[in-house]
Amino acid sequence: MKLRFVLPLVAFFALVGLLWVGLSLDPRALPSPLIGREAPQFDLPELRDPETRFSSEQMLGTPALLNVWASWCVTCRQEHPMLAELRRAGVPVYGLNYKDTRSDALRFLTQFGDPYDAIGFDESGLVGIDWGVYATPETFLMDRNGMIRFKHIGMITPDVIQNEILPLYRKLEAES
Amino acid sequence: MTARHWIPALLCLGALALATPTHLAAGPTAPPSEPLVFETPEQEARYQKLVRELRCTVCQNQNLIESNAPLASDLRRQISLMVKDGAETGEVVDYMVARYGDFVLFRPPVNRTTYLLWYGPVILLVLGLSVLGLVLWRRKSRVTSAPLSADEEERLRRLLDEDRGGQA
Numbered sequence: 001m002k003l004r005f006v007l008p009l010v011a012f013f014a015l016v017g018l019l020w021v022g023l024s025l026d027p028r029a030l031p032s033p034l035i036g037r038e039a040p041q042f043d044l045p046e047l048r049d050p051e052t053r054f055s056s057e058q059m060l061g062t063p064a065l066l067n068v069w070a071s072w073c074v075t076c077r078q079e080h081p082m083l084a085e086l087r088r089a090g091v092p093v094y095g096l097n098y099k100d101t102r103s104d105a106l107r108f109l110t111q112f113g114d115p116y117d118a119i120g121f122d123e124s125g126l127v128g129i130d131w132g133v134y135a136t137p138e139t140f141l142m143d144r145n146g147m148i149r150f151k152h153i154g155m156i157t158p159d160v161i162q163n164e165i166l167p168l169y170r171k172l173e174a175e176s
Numbered sequence: 177m178t179a180r181h182w183i184p185a186l187l188c189l190g191a192l193a194l195a196t197p198t199h200l201a202a203g204p205t206a207p208p209s210e211p212l213v214f215e216t217p218e219q220e221a222r223y224q225k226l227v228r229e230l231r232c233t234v235c236q237n238q239n240l241i242e243s244n245a246p247l248a249s250d251l252r253r254q255i256s257l258m259v260k261d262g263a264e265t266g267e268v269v270d271y272m273v274a275r276y277g278d279f280v281l282f283r284p285p286v287n288r289t290t291y292l293l294w295y296g297p298v299i300l301l302v303l304g305l306s307v308l309g310l311v312l313w314r315r316k317s318r319v320t321s322a323p324l325s326a327d328e329e330e331r332l333r334r335l336l337d338e339d340r341g342g343q344a
Contacts, residue, residue: 034275126250131275134233134276
């Protein structure tokens with residue numbers, strides 16, 4: 001007879017647990033299928049110097065960040081100082097300027113500063129599709145062999161830098 | 177309408193405009209798309225099926241054909257190009273999954289992480305039916321009483337006879 005009371009109680013708590021987990025997940029955080037795989041290759045015109053090219057191969061050799069941004073993206077504006085911070089910490093920061101116009105993007109850099117080692121100008125957004133970009137800003141961390149090891153969607157915060165990007169970057173740096 | 181009525185109405189509209197998340201679906205507005213021309217009706221059908229079965233990752237609850245997000249229009253263009261190049265449905269789906277993960281599929285694949293999703297409802301149904309069956313079976317077994325003893329039979333017959341006699 002005890003079962004009669006215990007069973008509904010167990011069912012109730014199971015449901016509460018399930019909803020608790022389900023509702024605390026962030027539906028916008030899509031796990032990237034690219035993590036642990038080789039970064040998609042690209043060869044784009046450099047944003048600041050259209051005569052030169054910026055290809056994915058240039059990021060090989062050391063661990064590096066690729067930050068996808070655009071001048072129309074409000075969050076990118078807020079995130080921008082964080083990239084300079086990472087640059088100061090010694091992390092190579094590359095940019096992928098996504099679906100932007102050259103003049104807007106250049107104005108953005110004059111206004112907010114330019115922490116990038118090189119910026120690919122992805123006007124059509126095709127390279128963005130290859131990288132599975134769906135909402136700017138998105139930031140990828142690659143190891144020296146060009147393998148994607150980490151992806152952050154949305155704004156990089158000081159917290160993300162301290163707890164996620166820098167520790168992983170140091171670890172990748174130490175890897176031979 | 178007096179000012180008392182339309183000022184709050186205007187405020188509400190303003191709040192709505194402000195509350196609309198712009199940064200997520202942000203992007204330059206998509207250029208007006210030119211009508212799609214396919215070589216064969218079969219290609220057109222394949223395209224239509226694909227843009228209905230693939231999810232827009234920005235808006236999440238819309239498929240690619242319903243969404244106005246710039247990314248959705250880029251993906252539609254990409255798919256139409258692939259279909260025109262003769263890509264099979266499976267190839268296009270693989271292309272999308274390689275970039276955006278299983279999430280882009282409105283019909284998720286059956287694998288270890290989705291067993292519960294696919295078979296959960298069936299398990300729940302079976303579980304529910306067996307509980308229902310158990311309850312009904314128990315109730316029935318409780319109602320069926322033991323056969324009457326000889327004494328009780330005798331008493332019952334007498335009572336029935338009496339009853340019949342009274343009516344006559």
